[in-house]
Amino acid sequence: MSSNVRFTDFKSDKQPTWCPGCGDFGTMNGIMKALANSGTDPDNTFMVAGIGCSGKIGTYMHSYAIHGVHGRSLPVAAGVKLANPDLTVVAAGGDGDGYSIGAGHFIHAVRRNVDMAYTVMDNRIYGLTKGQASPTSREDFETSTTPEGPQQPPVNPLALSLAAGGTFIAQSFATDHKRHAEIVQEAIEHDGFGFVNVFSPCVTFNDVDTYDYFRDNLVDLADTDHDPTDYDAAKEKILDSSKEYEGIIYKDESSVSYEEKFGVDQNMSDIPSGAPDDAMDLVREFY
Amino acid sequence: MPADFNWAIGGEAGDGIDSTGKIFAQALSRAGRHVFTSKDFASRIRGGYTAYKVRTAIDPVQSVVDRLDVLIALTQRTIDENLDELHEGSVIIYDGDRSTMADVEIPEGMVGLDIPLKALAEEAGGAIMRNVVALGAACAVADFPIENLDSALQKRFGGKGEAIVENNKKAARAGLEYVHDEYDHEFDYDLETTDEDYVLINGDQAIGMGAIAAGCRFYAGYPITPATDVMEYLTGRIERYGGHVVQAEDELAAINLALGAARAGARSMTATSGPGIDLMTETFGLVATSETPLVIVDVMRSGPSTGMPTKQEQGDLNMMLYGGHGEIPRFVVAPTSIDECFWKTVEAFNFAEKYQVPVYVAADLAMAVTEQTFSPETFDMDEVEIDRGKVVDDDSIDEWLDEEGRFQPHALTDDGVSPRAFPGTEQGAHMSTGLEHDELGRRTEDRSMRVEQVDKRDRKVETAKETEDFSPREFGDADSDTLILSWGSNEGALVEALDFLEEDGIDVRFLSVPYMFPRPDLTEEIEAADEVIVVECNATGQFANVVEHDTLTRVKRINKYDGVRFKADELADEIKATLDAEEVSA
Numbered sequence: 040m041s042s043n044v045r046f047t048d049f050k051s052d053k054q055p056t057w058c059p060g061c062g063d064f065g066t067m068n069g070i071m072k073a074l075a076n077s078g079t080d081p082d083n084t085f086m087v088a089g090i091g092c093s094g095k096i097g098t099y100m101h102s103y104a105i106h107g108v109h110g111r112s113l114p115v116a117a118g119v120k121l122a123n124p125d126l127t128v129v130a131a132g133g134d135g136d137g138y139s140i141g142a143g144h145f146i147h148a149v150r151r152n153v154d155m156a157y158t159v160m161d162n163r164i165y166g167l168t169k170g171q172a173s174p175t176s177r178e179d180f181e182t183s184t185t186p187e188g189p190q191q192p193p194v195n196p197l198a199l200s201l202a203a204g205g206t207f208i209a210q211s212f213a214t215d216h217k218r219h220a221e222i223v224q225e226a227i228e229h230d231g232f233g234f235v236n237v238f239s240p241c242v243t244f245n246d247v248d249t250y251d252y253f254r255d256n257l258v259d260l261a262d263t264d265h266d267p268t269d270y271d272a273a274k275e276k277i278l279d280s281s282k283e284y285e286g287i288i289y290k291d292e293s294s295v296s297y298e299e300k301f302g303v304d305q306n307m308s309d310i311p312s313g314a315p316d317d318a319m320d321l322v323r324e325f326y
Numbered sequence: 327m328p329a330d331f332n333w334a335i336g337g338e339a340g341d342g343i344d345s346t347g348k349i350f351a352q353a354l355s356r357a358g359r360h361v362f363t364s365k366d367f368a369s370r371i372r373g374g375y376t377a378y379k380v381r382t383a384i385d386p387v388q389s390v391v392d393r394l395d396v397l398i399a400l401t402q403r404t405i406d407e408n409l410d411e412l413h414e415g416s417v418i419i420y421d422g423d424r425s426t427m428a429d430v431e432i433p434e435g436m437v438g439l440d441i442p443l444k445a446l447a448e449e450a451g452g453a454i455m456r457n458v459v460a461l462g463a464a465c466a467v468a469d470f471p472i473e474n475l476d477s478a479l480q481k482r483f484g485g486k487g488e489a490i491v492e493n494n495k496k497a498a499r500a501g502l503e504y505v506h507d508e509y510d511h512e513f514d515y516d517l518e519t520t521d522e523d524y525v526l527i528n529g530d531q532a533i534g535m536g537a538i539a540a541g542c543r544f545y546a547g548y549p550i551t552p553a554t555d556v557m558e559y560l561t562g563r564i565e566r567y568g569g570h571v572v573q574a575e576d577e578l579a580a581i582n583l584a585l586g587a588a589r590a591g592a593r594s595m596t597a598t599s600g601p602g603i604d605l606m607t608e609t610f611g612l613v614a615t616s617e618t619p620l621v622i623v624d625v626m627r628s629g630p631s632t633g634m635p636t637k638q639e640q641g642d643l644n645m646m647l648y649g650g651h652g653e654i655p656r657f658v659v660a661p662t663s664i665d666e667c668f669w670k671t672v673e674a675f676n677f678a679e680k681y682q683v684p685v686y687v688a689a690d691l692a693m694a695v696t697e698q699t700f701s702p703e704t705f706d707m708d709e710v711e712i713d714r715g716k717v718v719d720d721d722s723i724d725e726w727l728d729e730e731g732r733f734q735p736h737a738l739t740d741d742g743v744s745p746r747a748f749p750g751t752e753q754g755a756h757m758s759t760g761l762e763h764d765e766l767g768r769r770t771e772d773r774s775m776r777v778e779q780v781d782k783r784d785r786k787v788e789t790a791k792e793t794e795d796f797s798p799r800e801f802g803d804a805d806s807d808t809l810i811l812s813w814g815s816n817e818g819a820l821v822e823a824l825d826f827l828e829e830d831g832i833d834v835r836f837l838s839v840p841y842m843f844p845r846p847d848l849t850e851e852i853e854a855a856d857e858v859i860v861v862e863c864n865a866t867g868q869f870a871n872v873v874e875h876d877t878l879t880r881v882k883r884i885n886k887y888d889g890v891r892f893k894a895d896e897l898a899d900e901i902k903a904t905l906d907a908e909e910v911s912a
Contacts, residue, residue, distance in 0.1 A: 053768060315707075321707075
């Protein structure tokens, strides 16, 4: 890996089709900076993207990447990492991708604790299908398919992660460029599943959870005495619905990644040109 | 005395039926006899009827027959379930002291051996060994030297300590001696032994072993009958070769994990049964359109929905051939025997990487959970060849870069196959997507590129047809006017059915087809025959339909969908009946 990688090396020459002002621009730029700062390069990085506006991220970045089916980016990313632990693996998707259709995978990816980062571009709405409620939409958020609002409490992804045994739980804001990039970089460098819920406002369809809303309500934990290694303190912040927090909320410093637990440390693409030397032993087992 | 001997032990799930049957099968195999086993089992942990059946002979056996010579019955139901197979002179071993067997009815003409299995086991060291007492009794009946049982007992119980092994040997001998002492009957069996060394393996294990041999290093799956044995086989073994098994949260995750590993350059596999294929079909299209090499094993069981989870059926062919929205080539290979489960898995990995396609391995329950003996050389690992296809490295990647230095993973080529760069390859960074894409792997809706990419993917099938040998396996009389076609595990029963038919003066030609797509063109063979009969374990004749479509010829069909595999003798009768019906109508 080269040490003079710049974040623009992770940018493809494809122009994003996101709406002007979309939070996803900032989210992506932060991920690119985090990757560059963590010391990897495009040929040793694998991006896995889901479906939705957020899912286009892989196209606008330059790295090995796959844009998969809706909601399943996490198992794909885990498969990539386990097959070649030398790669830096980042999965990115939206709140619908991660907390609705992919909610099951989210919980199990957290439990599995494979060494990768997962950034959710949370705009609290379905943007690509032109404005329906998402699992993080407010209870009274009126949309074309929920004229009275969803009338269900929004999912608390941070709490889901904590309940599933999350070892790195963070939240960032797409336009707080410096902090966002720092937080994602920490998630990448964490030994395990680094989860970052990114507030990434939809300027077209969400007139509630706007840039102004987040600017006014966001509390940066770096400005408080919050200790992210304190589980109880993290729990309190995560369950506090009166505020929106930015920063690393919980980090288990004794986290051991799945690969380390299972001794998965080889690049599985390296195989012999025939059966392994002692393969007849496999046959003899059946005597 | 017939050349083969058919034995079974049956009782309730939880009675240790499986492990007892396995010990007997192993003992026969180690004594240099060929063995073919089958199981009647229920989808439950305890209760219900379950049986383990063993057919053995000096010559290879590859099927079950409709005959049972010796039955160890732990329940009355075991006898009732097998009345069709029992015959005059069949021996039924049971314990009249067992409450469930107090009023046992031994059918007319059969020999009942009432043996105090539990009491004798207790004397030998514990009631738990009562099945082993029964095995000893079976050795007496079959005139099978009891020393052969010892090594199988050693293999089964060695891990529990020498005392346990010795007690079991004692228990077996108690059963043997009881028969010798108490029954003055001349039994008509003599199970000879030979010096041959055989291995005893089932289809799921053969698939797992084939995967490791072929360089598979990543497996993700979700447990499901009857495919779980593949995962259990790989767990603890694939790690020795630097690989890993992930138990996923569901089949959706399993195939996506496997896809991720394949994108990273691993030879990767998942195995499931029909219900799992239903879920995996979502991601199948992504695998195919991103041109990711992946092996997907479908160990078919009776459907639809939960169906009959522990019963045989070949009902998923249509799904493998046509499943998924849109149109995209996939390969479907169908092993026709347990040893072919090994070889076809090896071949599936080569197809997957040479043509960058998903490859279904279509196995079925009847081969997956059945054990059969083979000489070890059947699985000659030196014969395993690995062809990774068009993989580029840091040097060879240059010729696949466009004028702007970008790698083209979907380059339009004459043979339809594009270059493949594993992550970590310099200058290889590229996008893959389920969206229609250009040569760079980027989304496009350009009309001509769309057509070119579709044609490119289809061209891979043409290339494979020109390059690979998709011939069927040929048996019987090549000059016969009667042609039998089949696929999957029916091969063994059909090959043995040919012998029964030959005894009746009927010669037929049998082609066993291991490739469902791309598949052999059978037009010539079908035109040369007067009668064509397609044999398969489903109701609608999914393979027969394909044959008719390919050759524009109507065929006759023998279909079985009662959940039970074909038996050789039964199949011979059905073929005769089909041919006779033809004569009558003519």
